[in-house]
Amino acid sequence: xxxxxxxxxxxxxxxxxxxxxxxxxxxxxxxxxxxxxxxxxxxxxxxxxxxxxxxxxxxxxxxxxxxxxxxxxxxxxxxxxxxxxxxxxxxxxxxxxxxxxxxxxxxxxxxxxxxxxxxxxxxxxxxxxxxxxxxxxxxxxxxxxxxxxxxxxxxxxxxxxxxxxxxxxxxxxxxxxxxxxxxxxxxxxx
Amino acid sequence: xxxxxxxxxxxxxxxxxxxxxxxxxxxxxxxxxxxxxxxxxxxxxxxxxxxxxxxxxxxxxxxxxxxxxxxxxxxxxxxxxxxxxxxxxxxxxxxxxxxxxxxxxxxxxxxxxxxxxxxxxxxxxxxxxxxxxxxxxxxxxxxxxxxxxxxxx
Numbered sequence: 001x002x003x004x005x006x007x008x009x010x011x012x013x014x015x016x017x018x019x020x021x022x023x024x025x026x027x028x029x030x031x032x033x034x035x036x037x038x039x040x041x042x043x044x045x046x047x048x049x050x051x052x053x054x055x056x057x058x059x060x061x062x063x064x065x066x067x068x069x070x071x072x073x074x075x076x077x078x079x080x081x082x083x084x085x086x087x088x089x090x091x092x093x094x095x096x097x098x099x100x101x102x103x104x105x106x107x108x109x110x111x112x113x114x115x116x117x118x119x120x121x122x123x124x125x126x127x128x129x130x131x132x133x134x135x136x137x138x139x140x141x142x143x144x145x146x147x148x149x150x151x152x153x154x155x156x157x158x159x160x161x162x163x164x165x166x167x168x169x170x171x172x173x174x175x176x177x178x179x180x181x182x183x184x185x186x187x188x189x190x
Numbered sequence: 191x192x193x194x195x196x197x198x199x200x201x202x203x204x205x206x207x208x209x210x211x212x213x214x215x216x217x218x219x220x221x222x223x224x225x226x227x228x229x230x231x232x233x234x235x236x237x238x239x240x241x242x243x244x245x246x247x248x249x250x251x252x253x254x255x256x257x258x259x260x261x262x263x264x265x266x267x268x269x270x271x272x273x274x275x276x277x278x279x280x281x282x283x284x285x286x287x288x289x290x291x292x293x294x295x296x297x298x299x300x301x302x303x304x305x306x307x308x309x310x311x312x313x314x315x316x317x318x319x320x321x322x323x324x325x326x327x328x329x330x331x332x333x334x335x336x337x338x339x340x341x342x343x
Contacts, residue, residue: 034277034278035274035275035276035277035278035281036275036276102247141247141248141251144251145251145252145255145276146276147276148234148276148277148278149248150234150235150246150248150277151235151246151247151248
C-alpha cells in the first residue's frame with residue numbers, strides 16, 4: 001500500500017508542476033507591483049501641455065476623484081483606448097492626462113519643439129476623441145519616475161484626499177474597467 | 191602588412207568602446223557603486239534585463255536617477271529604497287524575505303532534508319538482518335533440487 005503511494009509521488013509532482021505552468025499561461029507579466037499604492041500623489045509642478053503660462057501643482061488636484069492617464073501620441077495602445085476613455089468622460093469620470101515624452105534628449109535633439117507636439121496632439125484627439133480635462137507635460141519624466149511609470153499607457157486612480165488607489169499598466173477597456181476600476185469608483189462616488 | 195592592419199583595427203575598436211562609457215564620477219567608489227546598482231536594479235519595462243543592460247526609455251531614466259543619487263553621496267541601500275518606493279520590490283533583483291516569498295528559502299532546504307532522510311531510511315531498511323531458520327534452509331534445498339531435476343528433463 002505504502003509502496004503504491006510512493007510510486008504515485010512522481011505523478012503527483014508532475015501534476016503540480018503542470019498546474020503551476022498552466023496558470024502561467026494566463027498571468028500577465030505586465031501586471032507588476034507598484035510602490036505607490038496607498039500613498040499620496042507625489043508633489044509636482046508641471047506646465048500645461050497646451051498653454052504656455054499655465055502650470056499645475058499637486059495641491060490643485062485635491063478634492064476630487066480623478067484618473068491620471070499617462071499617454072503619448074507615439075503610443076498606439078494609447079490611441080486605441082482614447083475612444084473608451086472618452087465614453088468614460090461622458091459618464092462623468094474626470095480624466096487628467098500626463099503627457100509622457102518618449103525620448104527627448106536636449107544634447108541630441110536641440111530645442112524641444114512644443115508647437116509641433118501641440119499640433120500632433122490636437123489632430124490625434126480630434127480624430128480619436130478627447131477624454132482629458134487637461135494635459136500636463138512631463139518633458140523630463142520626473143513625475144512619471146516618482147509614480148513608478150514604466151511606459152504608456154498607464155492609469156492611476158486617485159481619491160479626493162490625493163491618495164493613489166490603483167495603478168493599471170496597459171490600456172483601459174470595458175473589461176478592465178469593470179474588473180478593476182468600477183468597484184472602487186462605486187465606493188468613492190455612490 | 192595585413193597583420194599590422196588587424197592589430198591597428200583592434201586599437202580603434204577599443205577606443206570606440208571607451209568613448210561609450212560616458213558617465214563621469216568624482217571618485218572610484220562612486221563609479222563602483224553606480225556599476226553595482228545598475229546591475230542589481232531591474233528594468234520595469236523589459237523584464238529580464240537590468241537597467242545597465244536595457245535601452246528602454248525608463249531604464250535610461252533610472253540610470254540617470256541612480257547617477258544623480260550616487261553623486262549626491264547616497265548609499266547603496268538608500269538608492270535601492272528610493273527605487274522600491276516608486277517601482278515596488280519588482281525593481282530589485284534581490285527579493286526581501288516576506289511571508290509570500292519565504293517559500294523560496296524554505297523549499298530548497300525542505301527538498302534536501304526530505305531527500306537525505308529518504309536515502310537514510312532506505313539504507314537502514316536494507317541493512318536490517320533477515321531471519322533465517324532451519325526450515326527455510328530445508329525449503330531452499332528442496333527448491334534447488336526440484337529445479338535441477340526439471341533442467342535435466
